[in-house]
Amino acid sequence: MIPYGRQSVDDDDVAAVLQALKGDWLTQGPHTEELEAALADVTGARFAVAFNNGTAALHAAATAAGLGRGDTVATSALTFSASAACAVYVGAQPTFVDIEGETLNLDPSRVPATVDALVAVHYAGLPVDLSRLAHRPPILIEDAAHALGALTPDGPVGNCAHSDMCTFSFHPVKAVTTGEGGAVTTNSSALAERLRRFRNHGIVRKPHHGGWHYEVESLGFNYRLTDLQAALGTSQLAKLSRFVARRAARAEAYNRRLAGTQVELPPTPSAGWRHAWHLYPVRVPERRRVYDALRAAGIGVQVHYVPLYRHPVYRQGYRPSDFPETERAYAGLLSLPLFPDLTDDEQDRVVKALEQEVG
Numbered sequence: 001m002i003p004y005g006r007q008s009v010d011d012d013d014v015a016a017v018l019q020a021l022k023g024d025w026l027t028q029g030p031h032t033e034e035l036e037a038a039l040a041d042v043t044g045a046r047f048a049v050a051f052n053n054g055t056a057a058l059h060a061a062a063t064a065a066g067l068g069r070g071d072t073v074a075t076s077a078l079t080f081s082a083s084a085a086c087a088v089y090v091g092a093q094p095t096f097v098d099i100e101g102e103t104l105n106l107d108p109s110r111v112p113a114t115v116d117a118l119v120a121v122h123y124a125g126l127p128v129d130l131s132r133l134a135h136r137p138p139i140l141i142e143d144a145a146h147a148l149g150a151l152t153p154d155g156p157v158g159n160c161a162h163s164d165m166c167t168f169s170f171h172p173v174k175a176v177t178t179g180e181g182g183a184v185t186t187n188s189s190a191l192a193e194r195l196r197r198f199r200n201h202g203i204v205r206k207p208h209h210g211g212w213h214y215e216v217e218s219l220g221f222n223y224r225l226t227d228l229q230a231a232l233g234t235s236q237l238a239k240l241s242r243f244v245a246r247r248a249a250r251a252e253a254y255n256r257r258l259a260g261t262q263v264e265l266p267p268t269p270s271a272g273w274r275h276a277w278h279l280y281p282v283r284v285p286e287r288r289r290v291y292d293a294l295r296a297a298g299i300g301v302q303v304h305y306v307p308l309y310r311h312p313v314y315r316q317g318y319r320p321s322d323f324p325e326t327e328r329a330y331a332g333l334l335s336l337p338l339f340p341d342l343t344d345d346e347q348d349r350v351v352k353a354l355e356q357e358v359g
């Protein structure tokens, strides 16, 4: 099966992990600091705080922002569960925003003026234009799990030009991997401090009471990344621009070869924007039949995503008809295999199989 996404791990990545394994720190240590410095450098944010996965990073961001009971948190209707779960984790209420058909991102003009926070998802790696928000919510968190390496006219995604915090995931299908892993970037030293504390049980060291003394000031979790993973992440991050360029070349090849077929191509970035191409989401007629046929042909297509308001845990109070653009897109969505090491032969197989089914 050709998967829809896959990591690229080379000998130098393996060497970096082995070297960390022989060091003094296996859990969070100097390699985690190195990864955080590298991520701050790549994104242009002042601070980066690493987490054990992207979902924990979102949970930490929602907590650091002070969100809780009584707050409403908007996010795209077309995203992974974690973008909304972070609101529920802290006792807040998620609410969903219909997408725009042209970008598959949440429609900035539809974000209710009354929400306390927005989790803006850069779907497939195409950044949401946050400058188009009619009202800047009090808290703005970017879920950039798809968008490490993407660029806006205001700089790299992750620099928090329009947001309080930006979260990333280092899951193997994402731009760079640590196995499981994630991070939050921010320009606020106060938020960075809260994120670090939340990651480590809420502990604050108070050596003036004795060298051993620490206090748990707020409830936290153990959301630390291991140093083995961080070493992998730093080695991977050094290759980010190559990975993104290879994804973009594959996306261009799909665009070229599928033009003129019944396959509707993914949104493309405007001048001054760079797509990170985490996903290559086309729209096809008779999606269910096409999905089954491609899967039977060994092509691991996926659907990103079942809209959040269709899940039992989120659907209270919503009807699919409240989200006409998301419904229209969802009816045909299909993510084709896209990853840096996708070969010419594999891509050719995908295109031919799709042409055979859709024409």
Ligand SMILES: *Cc1c(COP(=O)(O)O)cnc(C)c1O
Pocket (backbone or CB within 6 Å): 053, 054, 055, 056, 079, 080, 082, 083, 121, 143, 145, 146, 168, 169, 170, 171, 181, 182
């Ligand atoms: C991958 C992903 C996450 C976080 O995932 P983890 O597997 O916890 O690292 C969050 N939001 C979106 C949109 C994602 O695709």
